[in-house]
Amino acid sequence: MSAAPLDIQALPALEPAQAVSLAGTLAQMDPWRTLGYGVESLALGLQAVHPDLTRYLARRDGETLGVAVVRHPWLRGAYIELLAVLPGAQGQGIGAALLGQIQAAWQGRTDNLWLLVSAFNAGARRFYLRHGFRAIGTIPDLVIPGQDEVLMRKLLPHRRLAEPASGAPPV
Numbered sequence: 001m002s003a004a005p006l007d008i009q010a011l012p013a014l015e016p017a018q019a020v021s022l023a024g025t026l027a028q029m030d031p032w033r034t035l036g037y038g039v040e041s042l043a044l045g046l047q048a049v050h051p052d053l054t055r056y057l058a059r060r061d062g063e064t065l066g067v068a069v070v071r072h073p074w075l076r077g078a079y080i081e082l083l084a085v086l087p088g089a090q091g092q093g094i095g096a097a098l099l100g101q102i103q104a105a106w107q108g109r110t111d112n113l114w115l116l117v118s119a120f121n122a123g124a125r126r127f128y129l130r131h132g133f134r135a136i137g138t139i140p141d142l143v144i145p146g147q148d149e150v151l152m153r154k155l156l157p158h159r160r161l162a163e164p165a166s167g168a169p170p171v
């Protein structure tokens with residue numbers, strides 16, 4: 001029997017109970033565990049309503065398997081603030097599907113997709129490289145002392161080459 005289709009929804013914010021439950025799982029997963037993120041701050045990132053934030057939830061048969069948070073505008077682009085596929089669901093293409101949906105949502109509207117990945121997170125770095133992100137630079141000690149974060153960028157197709165109209169806000 002084939003698996004039920006993956007459903008990915010874009011939402012302004014998660015319900016508080018769902019945010020806390022997901023945050024509890026994320027806090028026990030790397031990179032967040034090593035970086036010392038607490039349940040409270042992770043839950044806030046998932047549930048706080050903010051006009052710049054969009055959350056993406058990947059579900060199959062009603063079960064949440066993955067989550068992403070995207071901030072726009074950010075440095076002439078959109079910044080993937082969080083991307084996670086829950087343990088047990090990893091390696092099945094759900095991360096790729098979330099990235100694909102994020103890219104589809106933002107391409108044509110902005111020029112860059114950005115993210116930070118911990119230098120120690122070799123699997124995720126490989127994953128992003130495979131999906132067209134390139135390392136731009138390393139930021140030492142950004143989250144905790146002794147751990148580097150790597151800034152990665154993906155140039156989106158159909159970049160606007162013209163200068164922004166005068167008076168347009170910086171994006």
Ligand SMILES: CC(C)(COP(=O)(O)OP(=O)(O)OC[C@H]1O[C@@H](n2cnc3c(N)ncnc32)[C@H](O)[C@@H]1OP(=O)(O)O)[C@@H](O)C(=O)NCCC(=O)NCCS
Nearest residue numbers: 030083084085090091092093094095096117123124126127
């Ligand atoms: C990185 C992550 C988002 C990729 O999502 P995914 O659904 O597992 O990825 P896909 O099935 O689409 O692709 C698998 C690829 O992810 C990478 N990967 C990273 N961690 C992995 C894991 N624990 N299990 C399987 N693949 C993993 C592998 O490089 C694999 O590529 P390969 O086929 O060349 O070996 C996901 O594994 C995850 O949430 N990991 C833990 C949290 C994390 O590191 N998030 C990124 C923070 S910047």
